[in-house]
Amino acid sequence: MGPHKHITLATDFYSASELLPASVFNAMAALAFIASAILALLSIQTPSLKPLLGYLLVTISLVPLVSLFAETRWIASMGGFPVIGSGQGVIKYFALLSIAILFIKPQLPHKQAIWLNIAPVMLVLLWIGGMKFTAIEAKGIEDLVLSSPLMSWMYQLWDVQTTSNLIGVYDLVAVVLLIAAIYYHKLVLPAIVMSGMVFVVTQTFLISFDASISADTLLTSTGHFLIKDLWFIANLILFYLLLKQQSPEKKTA
Template sequence: MIIPVPLLPRQRTAYLFSRFALAVVFIWIGAMSITGVSAPIFERWISGHALLASLFENNHNIVRYIIGSFELISGLLIALPKLSKKSEALGYNLIAVYCIGALSLMFTNPVWIDALGGFPAIGAGQGIIKYISILGVALWIKQYISTPWQRGSKDSAGFLFIFMGLVVVLLWIGAMKFTLVEAQGIEPLITSSFLFSWMANFLSIQHVSYGIGLIELMTVVALFGWFYSKRIFHIGIMLCLITFISTLSFMISFAGTWLNGFPYLSSSGHFLLKDMVLLAGTIILLAEDKQRR
């Protein structure tokens, strides 16, 4: 399967959707942080952070207000249409800084599954590794608005982080699907889903998890077709699109996405919402594929 060139998204389409996705994610999460809805999430991460735990031992709310304001301002800078390109670029710079800081959480206690012996059995850290691609999307857009319609942005740091981030997320989380702990973790998502619940009628949840994990690992292999086969690469892209659209559908079907209902995100909601930016990263890869033709 090779996608016809006219059907491939242009860079501007990728830019508009990616800008929208970043704005939604950062404004939404920032609002949850400032209002205190995300307080339990901050407590868990800060108490296990190598640096912040000692600096803000009894002042976790201060960190929550600071980070929440940072998230909200970043999202608003790229969302408000009447601001200058410099203001928009500042928003992407702030998001890049935020992503680097968020990735530092990989060195905290809640990241690993102790029952499986810790590293590399990743638990809550599955949401953190998504910031690799989110960082890439921010960097790609910043380069796009400075030199639009360029050929060669596929060689930029943004493109590389998007590609690497998608590979890391799908490879690591896909491999975890072959564990009982991960299968049990996705069970409520699968059984409540209008897309996947039928599987539970024919297969055990562990075998459903095996199947999903296998597809995610196949997607990783197919994405590397970028370097040697457009046909294989496009298969990987299609699988990426299906994966992230499917996970975003859980925000509708899975009640655990919300705390006391919409729009109050739970930790699961935070995890799922970030896939909007990973979906944007996938669209960017398609747009770059069109540029190199």
């Protein structure tokens, strides 16, 4: 329903925008996500469908991820890579990709599965957390923070850039804690809570930030960007479950 600029950016990258109307590409994306939701529900009762679901999610993930090679995903005025612009929403597909791989290869070695699930979380916290130290990102999150009853108080204590810096520091500390938790399992819960709060608070913006909701399409591009953080919560749950499955011998190794 309606235009979606991020789909258009992807089709532009693949030189496909002129082949079909934008509404057709929107419908294709919608059908792919709906099909994955249906397969996810069916696979609960029929586990043999999980590999099929995994391959579909791999396709859904790779189409936008490959478009990261497009210059439009980076902020050219700040030197381009690694200063990420519209690609901030795209890198979230790494979370979905990791889940897909686990569906396809459930017998993946335990340590690899652990890193597979936590790597996307660390990537987004490190990358977007690092962006918080730039003026363009500090300004970019200002309206979101102002709308939030959980975060708006920060502007009463600090200016826009300092507030953004503090959020960035929080994100980077969460990354360190997640890495430490892999080797020191007593840190697992604090690490998951600290990093998980980033994504939980993001979901509250869907309520507090009016521009995330559209009367025509339910979610705006901003809303789509925000709701994708649910994938990282899934990564964290899988990370926790995988660590819990480790034997006592491996935990102390």
